[in-house]
Amino acid sequence: MPDNPPPQKPLICPACFAREIDPVMLNFDPEDGGEYYCTHCSYTAKTREAAEAFIRDHIRHRHGIRTTL
Amino acid sequence: MLYTNIIHRVDARADSREAMTFQWQAARRLSIPTTTLLTYPALFMDEAIADVEKLRGEADELGLHFHNLQSPRFLERFGTRESAFWLLPQKIRIALLDEMMTAFERRFGHLPKSVGGYIIDAWTLAHIKKTYPTVETAITSCFEEGVKMFYGNNRNWFLFSDGGPWNPYFPSRANALVPAADAEEAIDIVAMPHLNRDMIMALNSRDDLFASHPGNLFRARINEGAECPYLFRFIEAWERQAALNGWSYLNIFVSSPWMSANHWAIGNIDDARTLYTRMLEDLKAREERGTNANTTMDAFGTVFRNRVRPGDATLCHWKDEIKQSKREVVWVVNSHHRCAFDMNRGGALVDFRPYAGRLDGNLGPECPALWNGNYPFLISTEHCGGHWNTAQYASLSNGIHSFTTTDRRTRATVEQTGENAWTFRTETLRIKLGEHTLVLQSTWEVSAGAGIRIRRTVLEYDGDPAALRLTETFLGRPGLHEYPGDLREITLHAAPGTRLPFTYSSEAKKIPDPHAVGADIPSLGLHVALEALTPATEGLLGDGWLFKPCFQLALTYAPKPGEDIITCLTTRPLKNP
């Protein structure tokens, strides 16, 4: 079992970011195949990609602004 | 045993009365007794009283509820547009109580044993008990509704009752959010929470949305149509608490507007009513299995008085029922303090409300607190910037590498070790310090007393143990909300004989061989201390600075593998603050 988080660029918590609290970083728990978790809210993700997708899919809608690039 | 209390509220509006009829019939069909509380407008409305007479069963209890006051009669009688009972001028509050009690007695031939409000402060509660001694139980607070609900409700919901117990208790005459230490201090009323709350959301979000309230679960959008598995996990979780305390109480109070088709938060009323009915069926099934008793406020009050004395402690071990993630919190409350230990942060104490100062929490235009009924915190990671700014935790170092317990998620094992005594411990954590590995376990002993014993045990270390240092840190900031007050009232102390006044200097004073490090907090009327029950090698008193307005207390130890390092976190009243 790896002990400490893998040395990667920190991920912000997308759920905290969605309610405009940042920067809250996700911690990594190596147990059960590994999981990213937020220490502030209850957000969890199995992969970095899932956390990044949350931001892509949801956060641009905050303030009722539907931003498309 | 779980004791579940289905509570109804009788309102005057036609759609609410139709919803009330549904709620009452749903309970009657399953022979579930209810407590039905009448509001001021309903008490004076013959049609609403006729509904009550027609629908109530023999096992149903009737009482009063002090909300939804506003009505033409109220305005005419009392001449105020203040709509919150707990904020009314005291004279009006008394006159309203008298009028409601008299009307209730005239309608039903006796005075009520149970009453409820969103907040009932100590002054009002003591007045009720003195004037109407038949009252045995009261709903007196909304657990952890305060700062976060104010923001979440678009900054217009002036209900502040952060800092009290989640469970029923005997409230202190000094402050109704504080559990009394003994019968002499207690107002002789069993105080109950308005709803049970999700005990993780109570820490970090809207625990009005995630509560024992199917309508609010719709508002939280945690349902799919009539499906809401969370509600049933939530009930199960409260049933589990009985194993830790000998009893558990579940307050389900869905006021009738929430079961009405017109409610803004309810999408499909048929779905909402289906979920409500399924909830009652689940509670009935639990009763038939022998793990739940459906009861009234008054009947539960009798059970409570037979089991619990003023001064007793209760504990809640809450797991994440929303996402079913690994997250867990342990809550403890007694007459000295309320604590939340977040296992997501290695068991750090993340919310700490010490009650030693017995601060005045009475509300209304005559009272210094006016509208803010929150009991102040000494630690709140939610309001004071995460564990960087306030928390109690430990760190370990081998002189080169270090580790902080807040960086590791863990689970808790809780064990009741005696009457009013529990031990809970983290999993054993394997920690990397450079190329070396250390195995650590943290254990807390909590009770009805003021002291919390924190035990850290280095179970294994494959490096040089002589280089190891373990530091217990307490980062505190007194407050009622996010904005810090003037902390220059604080003085830090170390036994024996060292002082450091808080001046925002950022000075850190080291103390060799300390017995204890502590702080006087005059605005909270208390002294807080970390006491070294194992000899410490060094102590630290840390002044804050304006960008980090917190004080720091720390004790450092030289841990040997296999030996316990024991620290006691304690508070006591401050003499002559």
Ligand SMILES: [Zn+2]
């Ligand atoms: Zn988060």
